[in-house]
Amino acid sequence: xxxxxxxxxxxxxxxxxxxxxxVVLVRQALSGxxxxxxxxxxxxxxxxxxxxxxxNNVVLHAYDGAEGPLEVDICGHPAGLCVMVRDRGRGMPPLxxxxxxxxxxxxxxxxVIQALADDVEFRDLDEGGTEVxxxxxxxxxxxxxxxxxxxxxxxxxxxxxxxxxxASIAVAPITLARTILPRVxxxxxxxxxxxxxxxxxxxxxADTLVAHADDSLSSSHLNITVSATPRNLELHIGPLYRGRxxxxxxxxxxxGLGCMLxxxxxGHEVTSAGPTEVLALHLAERR
Amino acid sequence: xxxxxxxxxxxxxxxxRLRAPGDAAEDxxxxxxxxxxxxxxxxxxxLVQRFMPLVRGLTRRxxxxxxxxxxxxxxxxxxxxxxxxRYDVERGHPFASFAVPTILGEMRRYFRDxxxxxxVPRGAQxxxxxxxxAQERLVNADGRAPSVNQLAEYLEIDIEEVIDALQxxxxxxxxSLDAPRPGVDEDDGAAYAESIGSDDExxxxxxxxxxxxxxxxxxxxxERAILRMRFVEDLTQTEIAARTGISQxxxxxxxxxxxxxxxxxxxxxxxxxxx
Numbered sequence: 001x002x003x004x005x006x007x008x009x010x011x012x013x014x015x016x017x018x019x020x021x022x023v024v025l026v027r028q029a030l031s032g033x034x035x036x037x038x039x040x041x042x043x044x045x046x047x048x049x050x051x052x053x054x055x056n057n058v059v060l061h062a063y064d065g066a067e068g069p070l071e072v073d074i075c076g077h078p079a080g081l082c083v084m085v086r087d088r089g090r091g092m093p094p095l096x097x098x099x100x101x102x103x104x105x106x107x108x109x110x111x112v113i114q115a116l117a118d119d120v121e122f123r124d125l126d127e128g129g130t131e132v133x134x135x136x137x138x139x140x141x142x143x144x145x146x147x148x149x150x151x152x153x154x155x156x157x158x159x160x161x162x163x164x165x166x167a168s169i170a171v172a173p174i175t176l177a178r179t180i181l182p183r184v185x186x187x188x189x190x191x192x193x194x195x196x197x198x199x200x201x202x203x204x205x206a207d208t209l210v211a212h213a214d215d216s217l218s219s220s221h222l223n224i225t226v227s228a229t230p231r232n233l234e235l236h237i238g239p240l241y242r243g244r245x246x247x248x249x250x251x252x253x254x255x256g257l258g259c260m261l262x263x264x265x266x267g268h269e270v271t272s273a274g275p276t277e278v279l280a281l282h283l284a285e286r287r
Numbered sequence: 288x289x290x291x292x293x294x295x296x297x298x299x300x301x302x303x304r305l306r307a308p309g310d311a312a313e314d315x316x317x318x319x320x321x322x323x324x325x326x327x328x329x330x331x332x333x334l335v336q337r338f339m340p341l342v343r344g345l346t347r348r349x350x351x352x353x354x355x356x357x358x359x360x361x362x363x364x365x366x367x368x369x370x371x372x373r374y375d376v377e378r379g380h381p382f383a384s385f386a387v388p389t390i391l392g393e394m395r396r397y398f399r400d401x402x403x404x405x406x407v408p409r410g411a412q413x414x415x416x417x418x419x420x421a422q423e424r425l426v427n428a429d430g431r432a433p434s435v436n437q438l439a440e441y442l443e444i445d446i447e448e449v450i451d452a453l454q455x456x457x458x459x460x461x462x463s464l465d466a467p468r469p470g471v472d473e474d475d476g477a478a479y480a481e482s483i484g485s486d487d488e489x490x491x492x493x494x495x496x497x498x499x500x501x502x503x504x505x506x507x508x509x510e511r512a513i514l515r516m517r518f519v520e521d522l523t524q525t526e527i528a529a530r531t532g533i534s535q536x537x538x539x540x541x542x543x544x545x546x547x548x549x550x551x552x553x554x555x556x557x558x559x560x561x562x
Contacts, residue, residue: 024446024447024450027447028447028450031451031454040404041403041404041407042395042398042399042403042404045349045351045398046395049348049349052348053348108341108344108345108348108383108387110384111383111384111386111387111388112345112348112349112387112391114384114387114388115387115388115391115392116391179458182454182457182458183450183454186450186453186454187447187450189435190434190435190436190446190449190450193434193436194434194435195431195432195433195434195525196422196432196433196434196435196438196453196524196525196535196536196539197432197523197524197525197535198432199435199453200453200457200524200535200538200539200542200543201524203453203454203457203458203539203543204542204543204546207543207546207547208546211550257503257514257515257518257519257549258518258519260518260546263517263518263521286523
């Protein structure tokens with residue numbers, strides 16, 4: 001299968017910086033996806049191992065020690081998964097060229113990817129950088145709907161040098177976000193040194209967001225950018241339809257309990273941008 | 288397997304025996320010839336030592352810590368021995384790119400044969416209980432809920448495994464938290480499940496003055512009390528745990544469950560009407 005020509009709309013896009021700790025976010029997204037489509041544990045292990053190697057390659061080699069974007073797209077196919085890992089830097093060392101033995105001993109990433117993925121393709125990107133595309137045939141049982149529109153993805157994919165501490169994730173359909181978002185946010189909360197108390201709150205907040213965001217999204221993907229600094233998480237959710245951020249934040253699921261999102265977060269702010277708006281939620285560790 | 292086992296237990300090669308990277312390639316070729324052509328076991332041993340880092344690296348990458356590391360190292364070493372026999376020096380490919388699929392193939396077969404996939408839920412169950420217990424010990428020691436880093440350090444597992452466990456506790460109903468909690472349930476031997484939920488009446492008293500909406504009325508009293516403590520009194524989950532005598536992990540799960548229940552009962556969110 002030569003799939004390189006198909007410009008697919010991914011179910012998940014992670015726009016990260018090339019720091020080593022971001023590989024955990026990619027792995028958590030894959031675990032969340034596995035929950036939704038009931039992926040076999042062995043298959044998930046293969047996929048996580050191969051994808052981690054591709055990401056580690058970007059972390060270690062793409063930018064010569066400098067910082068740069070790490071982008072991961074995940075597409076669910078009827079017969080398996082396709083994962084693309086991109087950098088905007090120097091990219092992968094040539095596969096068929098001379099790989100010196102000492103390097104091959106330390107850098108076993110490429111052989112691992114080739115051994116675990118059913119199909120691997122490397123290509124140079126027009127805009128600079130490299131893409132590794134890995135196809136995994138899986139015996140998955142759950143169905144995953146392919147997103148029809150790519151709106152909302154461009155925002156997330158724009159490399160932002162300011163965002164070393166932030167991670168963007170776009171997920172469609174929203175049912176997939178139910179299993180992915182709590183995991184990714186937990187990993188970021190862990191990075192912000194949140195206590196188990198606040199991590200559980202973060203999971204509840206993710207559940208609540210996913211449960212209520214569906215009608216508010218002005219794009220096909222649920223789009224969240226998170227910045228994690230010590231004891232603080234800042235979530236930017238959107239684009240949302242105008243006025244929907246307030247609906248989300250003021251939603252009273254039950255009389256007597258108040259607004260769940262407001263209770264779980266430590267503050268919120270709505271920023272309008274043309275016909276849409278973005279909801280910012282702030283979570284802090286409480287001590 | 289015995290040869291691999293012997294290899295595994297060998298001490299790491301002293302650094303003095305490692306060649307500088309520059310002369311490694313010719314050196315390796317020589318070693319492969321001595322083993323494959325002349326059957327020189329010393330050369331094979333040397334090759335095994337050289338590629339032990341590869342075996343160790345692959346074991347760590349592929350196995351995580353789901354399986355005893357030493358067992359998996361043996362399986363991987365067997366793969367290395369096979370690769371040492373089959374590698375064709377003449378073809379000029381680096382040994383690592385030849386050996387990796389062989390070693391990984393050996394590990395995957397082992398996982399498949401040992402029913403690893405079926406055992407994963409049990410592993411997740413054990414880890415969830417370990418994380419729960421560690422959380423309580425650290426709360427008792429420090430007076431506050433630990434971070435993921437602290438839990439990982441305390442349990443000597445990956446940060447990622449702690450996150451997985453927290454997610455499993457929060458979301459998977461298949462993970463049971465009913466095992467006795469050390470230092471809490473040990474003395475009277477009561478199962479954890481029995482120690483909670485028996486004092487519903489006490490919770491009823493707490494909210495005598497509160498108006499219970501019809502939806503909240505359908506939530507069990509204990510869960511209702513926990514919801515109120517978290518969302519009305521704004522207590523932390525650890526504070527709720529101390530007050531109710533259950534673990535914070537159980538509080539986390541009960542909150543998630545009851546919030547889900549509430550959401551299911553209020554089927555039409557307001558924003559749906561607005562559109």
